[in-house]
Amino acid sequence: MKNGSLNSLHDWLISEDFKSSRQARLHKAYVAWLGLLANPLAFTGFLVVLALIVVATLAPAITSYSPYDQDLSRALQPLSWQHWFGTDEFGRDVYTRLVYGARTTLYISILVTIIVAPIGFMIGATSGYLGGWVDVVLMRITDIFLSFPSLVLALAFSASLGPGIENAVIAIALTVWPPIARLARAETLTFRNADFVVAAELQGAGMMRILLRHIVPLCAPSVVVRLTLNMSSIILTAAGLGFLGLGAQPPMPEWGAMAASGRQYLLDAWWLTTIPGIAILIVSLAFNLLGDGLRDILDPRNG
Numbered sequence: 201m202k203n204g205s206l207n208s209l210h211d212w213l214i215s216e217d218f219k220s221s222r223q224a225r226l227h228k229a230y231v232a233w234l235g236l237l238a239n240p241l242a243f244t245g246f247l248v249v250l251a252l253i254v255v256a257t258l259a260p261a262i263t264s265y266s267p268y269d270q271d272l273s274r275a276l277q278p279l280s281w282q283h284w285f286g287t288d289e290f291g292r293d294v295y296t297r298l299v300y301g302a303r304t305t306l307y308i309s310i311l312v313t314i315i316v317a318p319i320g321f322m323i324g325a326t327s328g329y330l331g332g333w334v335d336v337v338l339m340r341i342t343d344i345f346l347s348f349p350s351l352v353l354a355l356a357f358s359a360s361l362g363p364g365i366e367n368a369v370i371a372i373a374l375t376v377w378p379p380i381a382r383l384a385r386a387e388t389l390t391f392r393n394a395d396f397v398v399a400a401e402l403q404g405a406g407m408m409r410i411l412l413r414h415i416v417p418l419c420a421p422s423v424v425v426r427l428t429l430n431m432s433s434i435i436l437t438a439a440g441l442g443f444l445g446l447g448a449q450p451p452m453p454e455w456g457a458m459a460a461s462g463r464q465y466l467l468d469a470w471w472l473t474t475i476p477g478i479a480i481l482i483v484s485l486a487f488n489l490l491g492d493g494l495r496d497i498l499d500p501r502n503g
Contacts (some may be wrong), residue, residue: 237495242493248486256302265293267300267453276469286471297453304454308438315373320380325411328388342378351376354437358446367449387419421498429491432484439480
């Protein structure tokens with residue numbers, strides 16, 4: 201009976217004979233989920249990202265120590281059952297700081313994404329929709345930002361703004377929005393002269409209404425994929441700023457800063473630098489794998 205119910209639910213979700221808009225939305229989400237399950241690498245990336253979110257959310261429940269309390273009597277202890285990833289030069293549990301560092305990583309990544317998604321889209325969509333001198337000016341400004349390596353540009357902005365996690369977020373956001381703007385412009389140019397856009401203009405719809413009601417839904421899949429792929433570069437840039445002392449400041453747990461603090465103990469206490477580095481590698485790779493999978497799933501040509 202239970203299997204029969206599951207099969208009927210599956211048939212209802214997979215059916216393209218839609219009886220309501222709710223069924224259509226659920227069908228789209230279910231097909232995307234099946235596509236994710238069919239891609240082992242993308243699904244692995246999804247599981248790692250999900251684990252990162254769970255670990256960051258449940259940090260106090262899955263750790264036994266404080267990420268800030270120091271105890272010099274247990275400094276630089278190797279990996280053990282009591283301290284899974286050893287302790288640092290101040291006697292702090294590395295596993296605990298790694299778990300709380302996931303919160304810092306997610307905080308930076310999500311905040312940067314919230315900032316750059318609307319800014320990049322509005323600049324790109326406005327440029328593609330209006331064209332003319334507006335397009336030239338906005339795209340030349342975008343090209344100026346794109347002409348510099350993102351890490352170098354983030355270092356310049358972060359150095360001018362000063363160290364700190366908030367300034368690091370601003371510095372990273374200033375380097376991430378240009379690719380989003382370019383993508384949004386390209387997508388907008390594709391739909392700019394479509395019949396439904398022309399019909400909306402003839403009915404008196406303004407530019408903002410057309411962009412938000414008609415262009416945004418069509419551009420959203422490509423922008424979501426780009427933002428997911430950007431997560432890895434955001435994490436690497438944030439870690440780089442933290443490593444150089446321009447990001448999160450001590451004693452805040454942050455993976456790049458943790459790796460930097462362990463440099464002078466690299467030969468005797470390898471875990472101080474190696475374990476945060478492995479965490480950065482795994483999470484960055486997971487976002488790339490997930491982004492590649494979403495690109496295949498959300499591409500309408502694969503439908």
